[in-house]
Amino acid sequence: MPKTFTETEREYISERLISEAQKCLALYGIRKTTVDELIRRVNIPKGTFYLFYESKDRLFFDVILKFNDEVQADLFNEIASMSSAPNADELTDIILRFYRRLDDSFLPRLMQDGELEFFMRTLPPELSKLHAEHDASGIRNLLSAMPGMQPQRAEVFSAALRGVFMSILHKSEIGEEIFEDMLRVLIRGVVLQMTE
Secondary structure (H helix, E strand, O other): OOOOHHHHHHHHHHHHHHHHHHHHHHHOOOOOOOOHHHHHOOOOHHHHHHHHHHOEEEEEEHHHHHHHHHHHHHHHHHHHHOOOOOOOOHHHHHHHHHHHHHHHHOOOHHHHHHHHHHHHHHOHHHHHHHHHHHHHHHHHHHHHHHOOHHHHHHHHHHHHHHHHHHHHHHHHHHHHHHHHHHHHHHHHHHHHHHHO
């Protein structure tokens, strides 16, 4: 008979699984992180893991979504704390800082190894769609908070910003010495489209 957990225990185990999964993704990647490694780190039986997640892929999806939510919330809060709507240069700088944070996370390592692409291709279609809708919703909220923006085009701007993020895969081909300047040009182009 499966063990029942209090709400506090459920929250603790869930938080620990997400935290340890994020650490494992940074250290080992998707393919080399095992459920056995995760349960060892969280100190739970394997059966307990499956009470929370049907697979490690579903846990990894939640880790990526949670990280995305945290970064988007920080971006939104930074813009919301400004006394007036940011101009194109200010918004470009804010989004560029957002990309630096992403570049310093576990995501580029997964992208460079091709693991993130493989992972996203193997996700059930409903989860891939959920991820894209989630991104678009975050961008829509951001655009709605600023006068003069176009929230009705959130899906396009979200896709454009994802495309800019994917350029991290080609940092060495672009040239590391000019990469940040190139990012600024691309981001500014998207920002100008957002505000026109």
